[in-house]
Amino acid sequence: MTLNRRDVLKASAVLPLAAAMPVAAGAQDAFAPRPGKWRAFEVVTRLEIARGQGAAQAWIPVPSVNEETWFKSGDSTWTTNGTAALVTDAKYGARFVHAEWASGDAIIEVTSRFGTQDRAIDLSSPGSATLAEAERKLYTSATALIPTDGIVRETSDKVTAGATSDLEKARRIYEWIVRNTYRKAATRGCGVGDIAALLKSGDLGGKCADLNALAVGLLRAAGIPARDVYGIRVAPSRFGYKALGAGSATITKAQHCRAEVFLAGFGWVPIDPADVRKVMLEEPPTNLALDDPKVTAARAALFGAWEDNWLAYNFAHDVMLPGAKAPVDFLMYPQAETAAGRLDCLDPDSFRYTITAKELGAA
């Protein structure tokens, strides 16, 4: 089944998020995403910058990913008391709304729609997927925080030593991260994603922007195309995993980045070792062991599959925001600047932004 942008926009059965969710299965049930049913969602990002800060600008990410088998970005619209325009990053195609205000209260509300479905790649049955050379080059390159030399290369070489195929190397890296890192609750937001610093520190704790970026870096250092996918959870997990879904319709702090690795024959394969560590730390009764059945199920599934309760914003790194004082390492949070400088995107209360989600029924 496919879904085009028109389908997303035509979805009319608007339901409250909770009402739209199927009854959650018990967490003891297997975590086993399977494609087959597209779902449509609407996400509203409202941002306010209080009067008295002079001229202000904001950059709000909107869905930019279009992948035939799992994600269709719909249109984004907005209302504001300033001026705003939709901007597309030239390198990665990441889209965001750039808003500007000369003075006074700055307010903007951006509404985005998208459709998505589960992913599950059959890794026993390769097809004919290939990657264009330009994309291969882009997704094996270093970024500001994902170097592919030095300690990253050394670590990648050790982890993949003796592996004879990209699939085997990718699985080794995934398993190495699951076994050797941990989710650090104290990490602000989703983490910084400075993977060389992470490795040099010897303390491999962090959140998704750290641990999945580490997977991407180790894969790229092994010459295998890989990319972070920056997004936000929009609905509960229908498999009953509290740690792997949004807890309510307000998703202001539900940002989550996943990752993909390109394997010849299979195409882009979803992976999320960071979520395995999240299940271990957070899934009730919490602090689960690697051999806990809930962890085992998530660990098996999250190399090759992921659930459709998540919005994919973009794949972008080192994004130059027009008019901004400095680039951002990745664009997963709303960003804003006043004369005093950039506001703290990890503090939505002082920054005053909220993000809400609702399901628009089956797409």
Place this chain on the structure above:
Amino acid sequence: MRWAAFAALALSAAGPVSTSGHCHAIAPPGAERARLAFQLTDSSGTQLSLGDLAGRKVVVHFFATWCEPCREELPALDRLVARSRDRDLAVVAIAVAEVPVRVKRFLAQTPVAFPVLIDADRAVAKAWGVTTLPTSFVLDADLNIRLAVEQAHDWDRFDPTRLADQHSREESK
């Protein structure tokens, strides 16, 4: 090799390096000076350049508010400033890839008496070859790098006068 040896000697004179830290070879001074020059602002918008600190030994400390070892190191650097007040030592911290409001909030909880500048786009950190946080450099009064320490260092055991003595012996050879 001379600079690597000097760095090791200086560290030895200053006390043992913390177990997680290590020093590395430093490029010869002079040629690198222009590359290392910076002018940055603090979280209140006050500007400071490296050149403003010439004439004193300077500790340049790269950190981030999210970096856990940094939370212990900044107070130790503050104590170093307090006990080195009459010894022509300046400390300047550089918050890497941070936003002013976050640095301001951090400093409200961890106040320090030395300037804390913001390297929003990592340009200065890149120019200095910083690849991990915290990383610190000790410069002589001519702003030549004499010491580099990656990761946390025990500044309570650092004696800047020993660094100067060692420097004098090196130069007189």
